[in-house]
Amino acid sequence: MEARVAEQATAQQANRRRATLTRESILEAALRLCSPEGGGQLTFSRLGKELGADPTAVYRHFRDKDELVLALADVTIQEGIELARAKLPGGPSEDWRAWLTVTAESVRASYLARPALAVLAAARTTASPSETGSVELLISVLHQAGLPPIEAAECYRSLLDMTLAMTQYTAAFSSLDRSVQEKDEAAWAVKYGMLPEDEFPLLHQSAPRLTELFRDDDQVFRMVLETFLDGVAARIARAGNA
Amino acid sequence: MEARVAEQATAQQANRRRATLTRESILEAALRLCSPEGGGQLTFSRLGKELGADPTAVYRHFRDKDELVLALADVTIQEGIELARAKLPGGPSEDWRAWLTVTAESVRASYLARPALAVLAAARTTASPSETGSVELLISVLHQAGLPPIEAAECYRSLLDMTLAMTQYTAAFSSLDRSVQEKDEAAWAVKYGMLPEDEFPLLHQSAPRLTELFRDDDQVFRMVLETFLDGVAARIARAGNA
DNA sequence: CGCCGCTGTCAATGGCATTGACAGGCTCGT
DNA sequence: ACGAGCCTGTCAATGCCATTGACAGCGGCG
Numbered sequence: 001m002e003a004r005v006a007e008q009a010t011a012q013q014a015n016r017r018r019a020t021l022t023r024e025s026i027l028e029a030a031l032r033l034c035s036p037e038g039g040g041q042l043t044f045s046r047l048g049k050e051l052g053a054d055p056t057a058v059y060r061h062f063r064d065k066d067e068l069v070l071a072l073a074d075v076t077i078q079e080g081i082e083l084a085r086a087k088l089p090g091g092p093s094e095d096w097r098a099w100l101t102v103t104a105e106s107v108r109a110s111y112l113a114r115p116a117l118a119v120l121a122a123a124r125t126t127a128s129p130s131e132t133g134s135v136e137l138l139i140s141v142l143h144q145a146g147l148p149p150i151e152a153a154e155c156y157r158s159l160l161d162m163t164l165a166m167t168q169y170t171a172a173f174s175s176l177d178r179s180v181q182e183k184d185e186a187a188w189a190v191k192y193g194m195l196p197e198d199e200f201p202l203l204h205q206s207a208p209r210l211t212e213l214f215r216d217d218d219q220v221f222r223m224v225l226e227t228f229l230d231g232v233a234a235r236i237a238r239a240g241n242a
Numbered sequence: 243m244e245a246r247v248a249e250q251a252t253a254q255q256a257n258r259r260r261a262t263l264t265r266e267s268i269l270e271a272a273l274r275l276c277s278p279e280g281g282g283q284l285t286f287s288r289l290g291k292e293l294g295a296d297p298t299a300v301y302r303h304f305r306d307k308d309e310l311v312l313a314l315a316d317v318t319i320q321e322g323i324e325l326a327r328a329k330l331p332g333g334p335s336e337d338w339r340a341w342l343t344v345t346a347e348s349v350r351a352s353y354l355a356r357p358a359l360a361v362l363a364a365a366r367t368t369a370s371p372s373e374t375g376s377v378e379l380l381i382s383v384l385h386q387a388g389l390p391p392i393e394a395a396e397c398y399r400s401l402l403d404m405t406l407a408m409t410q411y412t413a414a415f416s417s418l419d420r421s422v423q424e425k426d427e428a429a430w431a432v433k434y435g436m437l438p439e440d441e442f443p444l445l446h447q448s449a450p451r452l453t454e455l456f457r458d459d460d461q462v463f464r465m466v467l468e469t470f471l472d473g474v475a476a477r478i479a480r481a482g483n484a
Numbered sequence: 485c486g487c488c489g490c491t492g493t494c495a496a497t498g499g500c501a502t503t504g505a506c507a508g509g510c511t512c513g514t
Numbered sequence: 515a516c517g518a519g520c521c522t523g524t525c526a527a528t529g530c531c532a533t534t535g536a537c538a539g540c541g542g543c544g
Binding site for chain 2: 499500501502503
């Protein structure tokens, strides 16, 4: 198998009549397509063009698009985990908050580098074995912080889902047509610019901040994350007192 | 205009050669299609069949699918707000927590009654004037609870985005093919059933709880919401002390 | 040496949103 | 009451999409 793959890779270099695909080359090309620079759209025909092969050749390596997407999600998640590991101190430190923050933001960043993939994959369960270690680690960080095991697991699950959901949400908006985005934004700005102060005093006052947040999904995510973590802190304190 | 609509509605009853559409009848039919009972898929051809008219007739009333989806989102949001109002005491009470909980869950429920719509619309900004009052109300509840206006607005925005994101996330999964869902679930169960206890002690211990949560997105949402609100409570306390 | 399986190619299918040409009927101004 | 013109439904066609089945070359294995 190893030898075959190498051989095929060589054949690919030589510009033969038939393109020669591998699982890896396909994944690479697909990831490229998912990024904004790569067009931000994953379709078989684009993928074929990118690979210099017939679009349907991909079906020899992945049963259908779903399987391809799942594989892409897998490498993206792994990438996110590695990103987090690189930014984090070696062992499970006592700073649970930094751990959760960095992990969540790394996974998010990894997905947001390929919005098209985030839209397609975020709601799917990868269940890849590669992440299991990280999950145990994360839960143990929460456990050491003072949460009982089950509650730590619940907390991990909440954080993960929240992060993936917000990421997909952002990606969905950012992979809309520019024109649509601008339409939405214009409508929003008009609406918040014209609020009568006497009828909506608070809204009128915070309108500038709200329009600022409209442009900046990352800021909103960070706020949600911070508030969520404040809640976790409160739970830890409560568990400690009990 | 009023008279015309009534007239057309009558003509619709009588099974004439030409179906007669109105904005309202289209919205109704589309909402039906978005619900699980209605098939859970919104396409022009289905919509045409549902209305007994040519699919392209819809274009006379909505410029494109996006405009239709936005309109559907609008009625869904309004429905959610009304749902919340029905469950809530009259004025802005002192119980900010109940307000936020009920509002978030009502909007979520309203969307989840039409998963197909949630997938399509949750990331879009409606900017409908109908909700403005509710937003002001929500912010004022947070303000009265002790948050400064800007922070109250940020908090509202965070909660809204989090809720919509989690809702879209759930809807995306629930509108997958049964077969795919079951595949995911099976993979998950296998993975968590076979964890070696010595390598993943915490994960092994909380596996049952985690598999339980897999099936129950609503429970996860409630957990996220609770934790988030705990965080808000901490902020309110902090603001009070300052 | 010949068979078979792996993998790329090609043509076709069916679903989708969207468009433009057409046509009937209604309203409104005269 | 009549005709112009718009409103709105219909039809045919376009182009993108995922997926399938038939076919063909290449390479390895018996």
